[in-house]
Amino acid sequence: QVQLVESGGGLVQAGGSLRLSCAASGDTICISAMGWYRQAPGKEREVVATISSGGTTNYADSVKGRFTVSRDNAKNMLYLQMNSLKPEDTAVYYCNAAHTFRSGGYYCGYGSDYWGKGTLVTVSS
DSSP states (O other), X not given: OEEEEEEOOEEEXXXXXXXXXXXXXXXXXXXXXXXXXXXXXXXOOEEEEEEXXXXXXXXXXXXXXXXXEEEETTTTEEEEEEOSOOGGGOEEXXXXXXXXXXXXXXXXXXXXXXXXXXXXXXXXX
16 A cells, blocks of 8 residues: 655745655555646646656656756655746646555555655645
8 A cells, every 4th residue: 555645735826936845655665656647627637758767757747847857765755846837737647556466575465556645735826
């Protein structure tokens, strides 16, 4: 079992910056890739950025060049640095962690991905 808690959301003006954090606890050894997703009012949840356990990153086209995802495995933390924010970035941002069946010789068993409860980011024009 893994628990994820996001923080850092808030109100910011267009062009500003915000840094989101996600703290993972519990059986963090059973986490492989992690990522940030967001859901705006009336829209489907979409992937924002992902990062593998080895540090390989992927970004949605809409945030490339503006957002940076990173992780600190020693501290069980995931981050999203958001720069040059736009009103269309307004959404609830969710932290995600993929569950792995095995982590080396450690048995994690079957499990679904983990999700935080989200943190609201509002960008004013």
